[in-house]
Amino acid sequence: MSGAALMVTMLVVGALLALTLAVVRLWRGPTAADRVVALDVVFSVNVVLSAAAALGTGRALFLDLAIGLAAIGFVSTIVWARLVAGATEEEP
Amino acid sequence: MTLAAFLVAGGGLALLVIAALGLHVLPDALTRQHAATKSVTLALGLVLAGVGLYAGDAGTWVRILVIVALLVATLPVASHMLARAAVASRNRPEELAAAPRYRSSSPTSTGPTR
Numbered sequence A: 001m002s003g004a005a006l007m008v009t010m011l012v013v014g015a016l017l018a019l020t021l022a023v024v025r026l027w028r029g030p031t032a033a034d035r036v037v038a039l040d041v042v043f044s045v046n047v048v049l050s051a052a053a054a055l056g057t058g059r060a061l062f063l064d065l066a067i068g069l070a071a072i073g074f075v076s077t078i079v080w081a082r083l084v085a086g087a088t089e090e091e092p
Numbered sequence B: 001m002t003l004a005a006f007l008v009a010g011g012g013l014a015l016l017v018i019a020a021l022g023l024h025v026l027p028d029a030l031t032r033q034h035a036a037t038k039s040v041t042l043a044l045g046l047v048l049a050g051v052g053l054y055a056g057d058a059g060t061w062v063r064i065l066v067i068v069a070l071l072v073a074t075l076p077v078a079s080h081m082l083a084r085a086a087v088a089s090r091n092r093p094e095e096l097a098a099a100p101r102y103r104s105s106s107p108t109s110t111g112p113t114r
Helices: A003-028 A032-057 A061-089 B002-025 B029-055 B058-088 B093-098
Strands: none
Touching: A003 A032, A003 B002, A003 B029, A032 A061, A032 B002, A032 B029, A032 B058, A061 B058, B002 B029, B029 B058
């Protein structure tokens, strides 16, 4: 196994382990805020997987994809967090 | 250089898995957002630095610096918003009264600490 393949395997295995834990929390999470927190971790793991894809294929295009994933993850976290906070604050 | 790349990326991956474990170990959403944002910032920085050390060309480093700058700029804001959502979604009123208030109408209503 070459060095790049070993690096990609290490990144993918670690990221999938973290992704499994985050998806379990996303599935179970007792409140909606827990699910938003887990969604933030899922987006962060996707940045790692995209970096692993860039290293595995040798194309820097996947790092541009990681930039987009980081930006979309930020926006979606903000929107969901505002939605969760607003939905419970407006209750009497 | 290759060994340094493996060490840095492995440390970042360990931090990422610990952060995901924190989602299960910590008791509620307000504490879980610490694991989800603070340590993930460092974990992603280390993993991307490891990938940059391994690839080693200038285009990769520029993109990695853009990603890390974006993450450092946005994850504290996401942490703050997640904490607001966690505080607002607590159902027990005595905990809600002890939490900091974000929409206080008067400066005297700062909670039951007095």
